[in-house]
Amino acid sequence: MRTPMSLSNDQLLMFAERIRCETLVILATDTPWRKAFDAAFETIFSVYKKNVPRLEVHEAKGTHHLHMNNPERVAPLVVNFLAGEPLPQVEGCKELLSAYNDSKL
Secondary structure: OOOOOOEEEEHHHHHHHHHHOOOOEEEEEEOOOHHHHHHHHHHHHHHHHHHHHHOOEOOOHHHHHHHHHOOOOOOOHHHHOOOOOOOOOOOHHHHHHHHHHHHOO
């Protein structure tokens, strides 16, 4: 689903290549953009893995506005990340996250 604010895969990679700080990515399970994101996941996260000193990737049940609609699902992940603590595995996205965490990308 494209909107006037949608980014192409090339644009996403351009942004991903410039990220150099510790990064927390929380993927929403119920968003119309999820299939497109999953298709680009391997490429984008292989770039992150090369450039980012600390990357945590998790999934939480909810829509694109998960942080606004279900802050109770996002807040513990953010608090733990900022505290430098390992994050517990959140339900879902098992294949993609395990591939990333096992350094298969």
